[in-house]
Amino acid sequence: MPAPRQILLPVLLAASLGGCAMGGSTKPAQSAYEAFDSSNTYSRSLDHSPAQACEAVRRALLSQGFVVGRADTDVVEARKYFQQEESHEQVEFRAVCMPQLRGEQQTVVFVNAVQDRYALRKSNTNASVGVSALGSLSLPIGSTDDSLVKVASETLQDPNFYKRFFAVLDRFLPEEIDRPVRPAASTQGQPSLFPVQPYPQPVPAELPAEQAPAPAQPAQVPADAPPAPAAVITGG
Numbered sequence: 001m002p003a004p005r006q007i008l009l010p011v012l013l014a015a016s017l018g019g020c021a022m023g024g025s026t027k028p029a030q031s032a033y034e035a036f037d038s039s040n041t042y043s044r045s046l047d048h049s050p051a052q053a054c055e056a057v058r059r060a061l062l063s064q065g066f067v068v069g070r071a072d073t074d075v076v077e078a079r080k081y082f083q084q085e086e087s088h089e090q091v092e093f094r095a096v097c098m099p100q101l102r103g104e105q106q107t108v109v110f111v112n113a114v115q116d117r118y119a120l121r122k123s124n125t126n127a128s129v130g131v132s133a134l135g136s137l138s139l140p141i142g143s144t145d146d147s148l149v150k151v152a153s154e155t156l157q158d159p160n161f162y163k164r165f166f167a168v169l170d171r172f173l174p175e176e177i178d179r180p181v182r183p184a185a186s187t188q189g190q191p192s193l194f195p196v197q198p199y200p201q202p203v204p205a206e207l208p209a210e211q212a213p214a215p216a217q218p219a220q221v222p223a224d225a226p227p228a229p230a231a232v233i234t235g236g
Contacts (some may be wrong), residue, residue, distance in 0.1 A: 041159045042112060044166050045105040049178040050074055050097040053107045056172040057095040063168065066093060074098065088118040089147055091156070106180075111165065113156040118148040 046053050051073040058071045058078075066078035074097050082089040096110045156162075 014058055039159075041157075041162055043108055043110045044099055044169075045103065046107045046109060046173070047105050047177050048173055049180070050099060052174055052178055053109050054095065054097040056169055056174070057109065057111075059096070059172040060165065060168045061093060063172075085134055086120050088120075089115060090118075091115050102162045109169075111162060113161065115154050115156055116150055117152040119151045122146055123226045166177075 054073055054076050055069070057076045058068055061068060061076065061078040064080070066080045068076065068078045070077040076095045076097075078093045080091045080093070082091070092114045094112050094114075095172070098108055098110070100106050100108045
């Protein structure tokens with residue numbers, strides 16, 4: 001009869017191996033491919049106004065063979081097609097020009113390019129024949145049609161791709177920079193916390209014009225009054 005110790009050791013070994021296997025099967029799933037960082041691969045700050053920046057983006061894309069489908073003062077969208085053997089590819093480019101909220105530069109340009117890949121697929125189409133007695137019959141005597149089917153779609157993440165684009169963008173930025181007109185400083189005083197409603201001021205009543213004083217009349221000497229004594233002059 002085997003010893004209890006010899007039986008216990010294989011059981012413990014099997015349990016430990018099972019626990020390792022269970023722990024290995026519960027590995028945490030990998031996160032998304034996106035890794036947010038502080039790089040400026042998809043953005044640049046410019047001194048020009050948003051309208052000037054988006055116009056330069058439009059001209060830069062046109063110079064590289066892109067077909068511009070939308071060109072506004074703040075958004076530009078364009079597309080370019082590529083053909084490689086049996087696969088068809090197209091790049092959709094989008095740029096957004098927004099006012100800069102920090103720093104001295106007044107515009108930040110965000111760009112993004114998505115690459116779609118299409119493959120040629122063949123599909124058989126059957127012909128339908130109408131028979132009065134049996135109805136409609138589908139017969140395998142149709143044709144084969146070729147169509148493009150999207151097989152992949154990916155955002156371009158190559159920093160050199162966007163670096164080359166911004167280098168082309170710099171060539172189309174105008175020399176003169178549009179600066180927004182700052183509003184003049186207001187000359188009005190600070191508003192009071194408790195505004196007082198203005199009351200109409202009383203209008204003084206019109207006073208009558210003052211009468212001018214009458215000129216002084218010489219005193220009337222009565223006819224019977226004695227003559228005034230003459231002044232006596234004495235010599236010294």
